[in-house]
Amino acid sequence: MRRVAAAILAILVSACASQLYPKGLETMQPAIQAEDWLAADGSRLPLRSWLPPGAPKAVIVAVHGMNDYANAFAAPGAALAAKGIATYAYDQRGFGRGPHPGFWSDTVTMASDLRAIAALLHDRYPQVPLYILGESMGGAVAIVATAGQPPAGVTGLILSAPAVWGRSTMGFAQHAALWLANHIAPGWSLTGHGLNLQPSDNLEMLRALSRDPLVIKETRIDAINGLVNLMDDAQGATSRIGLPVLVLVGAKDEIIPAAPTWAAIRRLPYLGASQRAALYPNGWHMLLRDLQAQVVVDDIAAWIGDPAAALPSGADRQARKKLDESP
Numbered sequence: 001m002r003r004v005a006a007a008i009l010a011i012l013v014s015a016c017a018s019q020l021y022p023k024g025l026e027t028m029q030p031a032i033q034a035e036d037w038l039a040a041d042g043s044r045l046p047l048r049s050w051l052p053p054g055a056p057k058a059v060i061v062a063v064h065g066m067n068d069y070a071n072a073f074a075a076p077g078a079a080l081a082a083k084g085i086a087t088y089a090y091d092q093r094g095f096g097r098g099p100h101p102g103f104w105s106d107t108v109t110m111a112s113d114l115r116a117i118a119a120l121l122h123d124r125y126p127q128v129p130l131y132i133l134g135e136s137m138g139g140a141v142a143i144v145a146t147a148g149q150p151p152a153g154v155t156g157l158i159l160s161a162p163a164v165w166g167r168s169t170m171g172f173a174q175h176a177a178l179w180l181a182n183h184i185a186p187g188w189s190l191t192g193h194g195l196n197l198q199p200s201d202n203l204e205m206l207r208a209l210s211r212d213p214l215v216i217k218e219t220r221i222d223a224i225n226g227l228v229n230l231m232d233d234a235q236g237a238t239s240r241i242g243l244p245v246l247v248l249v250g251a252k253d254e255i256i257p258a259a260p261t262w263a264a265i266r267r268l269p270y271l272g273a274s275q276r277a278a279l280y281p282n283g284w285h286m287l288l289r290d291l292q293a294q295v296v297v298d299d300i301a302a303w304i305g306d307p308a309a310a311l312p313s314g315a316d317r318q319a320r321k322k323l324d325e326s327p
Contacts (some may be wrong), residue, residue, distance in 0.1 A: 018186040018222040021093060021100040023109040030116045032124065037090060037117055043099050045113065046070060046091040050077030056086035058129045058155075058304045061118050063138030064089065066163070066227055067216035068209075069096025072135060076288040076297055083301040087133075088121060092141075094223070096214045104226035107233050111145035118145075122153030129155040131304060135288060136256070137163045137227060140234035147237035156244035156307070158300055161253055161285050162264070166235035167228060169260040178225060186222035197254045200286035202293075235260065239267040245275040246303045248296060249319065250283025262322065271323075274307065278315035279322050 026040035036044040048070045060080065064072040070089035077087035091098035092113065093105040114132065122130050130153050134142030139162025146157060167175050181188070200206055209215050247265050249258075268275040278299055280287060287296045299311040310316060 018182070019103050019220075020106060020222065020226070021103050022106040023093075023112060030120055032117075032120050037120060039113060039116060043093065045093065045099070045117075046097045047117075048073070048077075048089050050074070050081045050087045052081045052084045052086060054084070056125065056128055057084045058086070058131060059121055059125045060085060060087045060131045060133045060158070061114070061121055062087055062089040063114060063132065063134040063141050064092065064095065065136030065138055067095065067219060068135075069098070069214050071096070071212070071214070073133075073288070076293060079294060079297040080301065083297075085301060085304065086125075088117070090117060092138075095216065101214075102216055102220065102223070104220070104223040106226065107141075107144060107230045110141045110230065114141055114145040115151045118151040118154055122151070126153070129304070131156050131158055133158040133160065133300075134162060135160045136285065137230065139163055140230045143234040143237050143241060144230070146243055147240040148242075150243050154243060156246070156304075157241065158246050158248070158303075160248040160287050160296075161250060161256055162234065162247065162261070163227070163231050163256055164235045164238065164264040165228075165256050165260045166232040168232075168235065169257070169263070170228075178221075178228060181221045182225040186220065186225065188221050189218035190221065190224070191218050198284065199255055200284045200290050201252075201282075202286070202289055202291050205286075205289050235264060238264045239269055241268060241275070242270070243274075244270075244307050246300070246307075247275075247277040247319075248283075248287050248299075248315075249277060249279050250285060250287050250290070251279060251281045252283060253285045255285040265319075266323065276316055277319035277323070278311055278313070279318040280313070280315050281318060 024041035030040050031038045037047045062073045069091045073089040080087050093099050094103050132142045139159040265277050284290050295313050299313050302312050
């Protein structure tokens with residue numbers, strides 16, 4: 001019985017220990033290498049690229065969503081390359097082959113990493129327009145990294161289903177449950193089983209993700225808490241984005257609720273001018289990997305080519321109709 005009690009105590013103690021891995025001391029110059037890029041604290045973050053055959057007319061640095069990794073942009077990256085646009089994507093800390101997979105870093109670290117790789121790509125392509133594309137959690141990172149003082153050389157933001165569901169837009173029960181779990185058992189892991197949420201209509205792609213060992217299937221409580229902290233910061237930072245922005249929203253998104261998404265869009269300071277939204281009636285959360293992903297890719301390429309022109313799909317008109325409705 002003493003052994004059993006000791007084992008139970010050990011499990012409880014380990015569950016109560018929050019494990020975060022923010023960036024370390026910055027002791028070196030960031031640099032792009034063959035298959036990764038070197039951060040200022042010496043961490044190596046895997047880097048993938050999808051390049052057009054000739055000189056790119058634009059460059060995108062893409063930031064993946066929660067529990068995903070750079071491979072999320074394989075299909076859209078290839079489609080954008082066919083249109084002359086280069087895409088670079090990296091595994092963020094705690095994800096994919098990045099440092100400490102399964103463990104959270106922090107908002108400051110994630111934003112700092114994005115600013116660093118954006119600066120490196122601007123140095124590599126100094127005369128080419130540079131855009132940041134953030135999907136879901138990556139959209140929240142992009143907002144925080146560029147609000148107020150964006151990295152030098154960044155031309156604009158593309159936010160695909162950005163994660164802006166902060167605590168102020170959560171129900172009390174959700175907020176309280178997360179607070180309690182993070183204080184009692186931050187090391188416990190949860191799965192999405194039983195939630196019955198569908199992120200995309202591309203079922204073949206979803207099955208491939210379920211088989212991919214680099215996609216995280218069980219999420220620590222302290223990582224969920226870190227994500228909500230990030231969404232809090234992104235929610236508050238939306239009003240300080242000065243760059244041109246294209247926000248992509250799926251009407252069938254079951255992951256990020258519509259209300260906080262449209263509230264964040266309405267807070268954009270230049271909405272209707274250099275900042276606008278696109279609403280896809282048949283779009284889900286994973287817009288860039290849905291069955292209609294090519295429609296979204298075509299809109300992104302068109303917006304990069306001429307930010308003032310109407311989008312080929314008409315999704316910008318759909319968004320204007322939504323914005324004309326009462327909040």
